[in-house]
Amino acid sequence: MSDYAVYTGAITQSDHQPAIDGQHHAVWAISNATRIDARGIQPHTWVIVDGTTIVATGTSTAAFTSACACYHIPEQAIINAQGSTITPGYIDIHAHGACGASFDDGVEGILTARHGHMIHGTTRQVLSLITNPIDTMCANLQTVHSLMAQHPDILGSHLEGPFLAFARKGAHDPNCLIDPTPDVIARLLDAANGSLRQITIAAEREHGLEAIRTLAQHGVVPALGHCDADYDMAKRAYDAGARIMTHMFNAMNGIAHREPGPIPATLEDPRITIELINDGFHVANPVLRMALAAAPHRIAFVTDAMAATCCPDGAYKLGALDVRVQDGHARLVSNGAIAGSTLLLEVAVQRAIFELGFAAPLAVEAATLTPARALGLDRANAITTAPLGLLAPGYAADILMQDEQWQVQRVWCNGAKIDTQ
Structure with a gap:
């Protein structure tokens, strides 16, 4: 998945849908990642995002295949993290x-x-x-x-x-x-x-x-x-x-x-x-x-x-x-x-x-x-559309992908890919 809504100064509410082959798809996924958040380290993790929110996570390959079918995620909307670390924003x-x-x-x-x-x-x-x-x-x-x-x-x-x-x-x-x-x-x-x-x-x-x-x-x-x-x-x-x-x-x-x-x-x-x-x-x-x-x-x-x-x-x-x-x-x-x-x-x-x-x-x-x-943003609130702080279902799709030195390589905010160049 190469073409997302791109950061141009701040995320807007309409920026959350990534573009794929000229079409906008609200649902996309990351596979084969190492998830690290406050709950611990979980290798072989996958994450599915629908719009601005994480809707599913897991570690089973079979469950990921089933979830992709359930959410109608095309192959080009799946990012293979190749074992890279992902964290909340x-x-x-x-x-x-x-x-x-x-x-x-x-x-x-x-x-x-x-x-x-x-x-x-x-x-x-x-x-x-x-x-x-x-x-x-x-x-x-x-x-x-x-x-x-x-x-x-x-x-x-x-x-x-x-x-x-x-x-x-x-x-x-x-x-x-x-x-x-x-x-x-x-x-x-x-x-x-x-x-x-x-x-x-x-x-x-x-x-x-x-x-x-x-x-x-x-x-x-x-x-x-x-x-x-x-x-x-x-x-x-x-x-x-x-x-x-x-x-x-x-x-x-x-x-x-x-x-x-x-x-x-x-x-x-x-x-x-x-x-x-x-x-x-x-x-x-x-x-x-x-x-x-x-x-x-x-x-x-x-x-x-x-x-x-x-x-x-x-x-x-x-x-x-x-x-x-x-x-x-x-x-x-x-x-x-x-x-x-x-x-x-x-x-x-x-x-x-x-x-x-x-x-x-x-x-x-x-x-x-x-x-x-x-600030009470780890739970449902009137400030954000979803809770912040974890990579878990129901939380905002704020996701970072890091390299081995913990340099941020890729950024998603509210479901939108950020141009970090």
């Missing part, structure tokens, strides 16, 4: 851009940045918006919302700010940091119109716990981060409804033996999904291994990727702030603070397997099922 719930563009840069910027992540296997993405004046943040939320109906690879927005601790602001504009007062929360919720997935918040700010409760009641997942919260405040934030820790270890108090800070509170609370930037720069490998071992099945790899992702070293912008990228590491020109990353989830999975020594299913889980579960 990667899901990034915290990234700011790529390919020289940011998700704050309007429609063109969003589609450009999504292209960079999509061709490396991130089939779904929450678009993280940087701290800006509230009017700008509201406008950016509206832009993301306007794209979602026709671009199901865009899962919604994540606001990283403006409710951050000044002392833990990282690369955020200090002039735009404010308290999460009820009126500002209401404005942001109204602008997002149901598309705001998560918001990073320093719970210790005035109105912080109240804001967390309000956001959770409106279906937004509050994330504790960029904070000066101590252990007790972190526990209060989680009891109020926060369910994610934004890039653990970065932009927060560390662990001290008499002042444990927010990290132990997070590790001991099974309700919390933990974001980790697995690039070896934001967090050193020994600490990454410690975190992955301490909170199994709760680690979500995120990139925190900024505009320089997929680009050479040089000068870039993060919001209104100047950034210099050297050796792939982004820092503010003004004070040297780390300014996001140039990481791809493809690389995060490779690092987990080859550098950190983790089993492939655990590495894949951290880039697929765990981030999906953090």
Whole structure:
């Protein structure tokens, strides 16, 4: 099967039907693959896709022949994986851009940045918006919302700010940091119109716990981060409804033996999904291994990727702030603070397997099922047409084919083949 609907900036709802010999067929299949997802490794796997959804899987050759007949799949619509690994598409719930563009840069910027992540296997993405004046943040939320109906690879927005601790602001504009007062929360919720997935918040700010409760009641997942919260405040934030820790270890108090800070509170609370930037720069490998071992099945790899992702070293912008990228590491020109990353989830999975020594299913889980579960996307929902995170019947047809080095070779999103060239 050689001619599918091809990615040209973002998947549209009509793109899911692959073209075969000039005709559109809703049903196609992959055979002779090694499936790796959060459930484990299964060789000799086959998968059948009908439209945007996986409808059948198995390992028996006889069952595959029967299923192909049942779904009327022509021979040319069967892809022989020749033993290659297939995984669910990667899901990034915290990234700011790529390919020289940011998700704050309007429609063109969003589609450009999504292209960079999509061709490396991130089939779904929450678009993280940087701290800006509230009017700008509201406008950016509206832009993301306007794209979602026709671009199901865009899962919604994540606001990283403006409710951050000044002392833990990282690369955020200090002039735009404010308290999460009820009126500002209401404005942001109204602008997002149901598309705001998560918001990073320093719970210790005035109105912080109240804001967390309000956001959770409106279906937004509050994330504790960029904070000066101590252990007790972190526990209060989680009891109020926060369910994610934004890039653990970065932009927060560390662990001290008499002042444990927010990290132990997070590790001991099974309700919390933990974001980790697995690039070896934001967090050193020994600490990454410690975190992955301490909170199994709760680690979500995120990139925190900024505009320089997929680009050479040089000068870039993060919001209104100047950034210099050297050796792939982004820092503010003004004070040297780390300014996001140039990481791809493809690389995060490779690092987990080859550098950190983790089993492939655990590495894949951290880039697929765990981030999906953090936002409730691992089950039937109003955001996606099917659950995300597994290669199983009823789940979205987001599929990656990898080589032995875990380089993404082929990508399907929502049933559509992506042109990765």
